Each structure stands twice: as C-alpha cells, then as structure tokens.
Amino acid sequence: MQAAEMDICAKMKAEVPLLSASGVTRRYGARIGCADVGFDLWPGEVLGIVGESGSGKSTLLSCLAGQQRPDAGRILYDGADVLAMPEAARRRLARSDWAYVHQNPRDGLRMGISAGGNVGERLMGVGARRYGTIRDSAIDWLGRVEIAAERIDDRPSGFSGGMQQRLQIARNLVTGPRLVFMDEPTGGLDVSVQARLLDLLRGLVRDLGLSAVIVTHDLAVVRLLADRLMVMKSGRVVETGLTDQVLDDPQHAYTQLLVSSVLQV
C-alpha cells in the first residue's frame, strides 16, 4: 500500500463522527413524525435525506438541529449529548458551530435590515464588536456568494429569490460553522439559479471542509451534492447508502418507485 493510502486509512480510523444520531423519534399525538432514525455523519461529508412530502424528513431535520425536541433518541455532536445540554449551550452551538438554511429565505433572514446587517448580526451573535471588522467580513461573504458589494446597504426585500437564498447562506456561514442543515435549499428557485447555488454550495463544502445534512425531494440535487443518501417513507428510513449506489441500484421497493418516477430530460 502506498504511503498516501496508509495516511488516509489512519486518518479515517482516528476520526469520530461529527454528528451521530440514534433512535430519533418524534410523534405528533398518534401520528409519527419520524421514528427510530439513526446515522453517523463524518467530517466533510454531505448527507442527503430524500422522500416525498410528509415522509418526515423535515421533522427529522428540525429535531437534529435542535429546533424541536425528539420524544426519544440520542444526538451526539462532536461527542457531546445535544439533548442533555442546557438550553443556553445548545443555542450557542446553533449560533456558532451550526447553520440552518431554510427553504424560504424569509425564514432565515431579517427582511427589515440591510444585507450587510444580516451577515453582521450573526457575527455579533458570537461576540464580534468592531464595526470595521464586521463590515469587512460581510463584504467578503457577499462576494463569496456573488452579491455585489454595492448592495451591502440594501434590504433583502428588494433582492430576487436566488439572491435572498445566497444572502441566507452568507449569513449562515460567516461564523465558520462546521455543520450545516439545509431544508430544500434550491426549492422554489429557477433551474438556472439552482445550478448556480449548487455550484456555490459544493465549492463551500469542499473548500471549508463542511459537513452538511440536506433535505430535499429533488433527486438530481442530491446526485450532485450528497455523498450519502437516506431515503425516508412514513417517518422511517427505508434505505441508506452511497448516493449513486442508492440511485443506480435501489434495493427497497419505495426507492425503486421514487427513482423510476423521475422524468428524464
């Protein structure tokens, strides 16, 4: 074996999962939101969660991100038990180490303040105080998501949907999170804008070594973005695996139906 390969193997053995979930269950009365979901997410990995509307993928995402409390299960982030943490510690994680990109940018942005303010606010949330530094970071991040610096003082309400989504990503990533949760990040966008966003997300994941959990119903999006896939139906995981393996050689009846139902272009 070559030295480089041994190096990779040694590195893989030394690593621990960044996020580790087991038995995550959330009920709404008698109805199941998600049941008994478990997986390990490794540093630098992108996990896609697919399934149709009502399959429980968004419920799972909000449980993982600490937005709602599961009825049962365990979630470890970097070895720490997230559900056992005091609320303040969890909020601190959500402000610094984690990011959450909503499908609708209006849910993740403050529409009444400027683009620069949106980015700067999150930095101030983790203790940045110097105006000059904050503004410079904001300009840097607007550039990275391809928003012209001269729009820094404009409010996002005047931006297009694609621009709003890119601003939401800048706001989320400015604090250098290690884990990003995304709920249908390309939903509701024109296909040309989608491609641009996919390119942006892929570059950021690669260059910053981010781990991500992406919920989507769009199989083309996960094919290009996700390393691994989890297929959900009626709140349960029916199949997991390498993205191209699940899409090219689906094992479960539901996944086969899902894959064969995609329109070819």
Added chain:
Amino acid sequence: MIHIENLSKSFVLHNQGGAVIPVMAGAHLTVAAGECVGLVGRSGAGKSTLMRMIHGNYLAASGSIRVAGVELAGAAPREILALRRATLGHVSQFLRVVPRVPTLEVVAEPLLRLGVPTDRARDRAAALLARLNVPRRLWTLSPTTFSGGEQQRVNIARGFVHDYPVMLLDEPTASLDAANREVVLALIGEAKARGAAILGIFHDEAARARVCDRLVDAAAFVPEQAA
C-alpha cells in the same frame, strides 16, 4: 490491485411483481499493477454491471471485490468514498456535472478534493485539456453544452487528472477521432507504465489490441438460467 472472487449479482424489481433477474454468477477476475485487462462479451453480458460493482454503484449479492486491499462488498459508504477520492479512478461514458461550472474546474475538481493547491490543480487540468485538443476557448464554459466527443474528452481529462493506482475505463475511445484516440491510448500506456491497474471496456478492437495485456469474456459470468 483488483481481485474479484465468486461474485454474483441479481436485480429484484419490487414494483414489477418482485421479479428477480440474475445477471451475474461466479465471476472471477484479477488485475495486477501495471496491467490493462479488457472486458469483452456481447451486449448485455454484464460488462458495465461488473464495472459498476467495482466502482461501488451496484451492490454485490455475494462474493468479494477487493480494490487496493479494500473489500467493497459490505463496505461503509465512507470507505468507498475515500477509495474513489485517492485510489479508484473512473472514466464513464456519461458526464455528470453541476451545470454552469467551467470545464477547467470540472477537470481540476478531483485534485481539489484531494487537497491539491488550486493553481497546481488548474495547471494540470489545463495541460490535459490541451493534450486532448479541447479548444482553450471552451475551458471557461460548462461542458454541458459540448458535443459528445468534447464531453468525452472532458471526462477523460477528469479521469486522468490524478494518478489513480486503479482505473476503470468505460469505452474511453468510443466517439473520438483518430488523433484524439491516439492521445487516449498514449495516456493509458503512460498510466500502465507508472503501475496503474486498468480494467477497460473497448469496442474498438484495434485500441483493445494496442493497450490490453489480456482479455476477459464477461459472458462466462452470465448465470445459466439467464443465458
């Protein structure tokens, strides 16, 4: 570098009455470092199926696939991802890329994922694109709008941009003109010379004769009930 033992594969079509389609049984194959093995056999014999199983796209039903010492049957996704990143290269017939990404980036990407500095990755990508006669004016454009032959050359450049110890080549010369075919055959020769283990499907018999050290007939792996 590639060791396949007693490999079998069947597809179960749950939405078509649970039909079970056996496509491969008792497959054996080895490819040593520095060797190029050609996979032959009539259409439908399972050549592409075998390639996809080695790449990890298809799950094995039983048997063993070892690539550079890693057992792929039952491997965790991250083991296969690590193998694909550094060890196992693949030139498929189809180019699957994020639309809008420039050709140069598409070709450099495998190196960037390995942590090679951007400048060096781009230089290497540019050298390969030039060698494969992809016009420089196309490098800043997305390959999604290119012709079949141009897309294939982009795919080949991407597959050869890193010196993978193991390579899978699916029809690498299929839609190329004579000059570009020569370039690809030279690239394969150089990869063999540096010790790469190569498994390829070549319908082009002359190309096969030039680069393959041995041929393996996939028809031998077709299960009896499906033959």
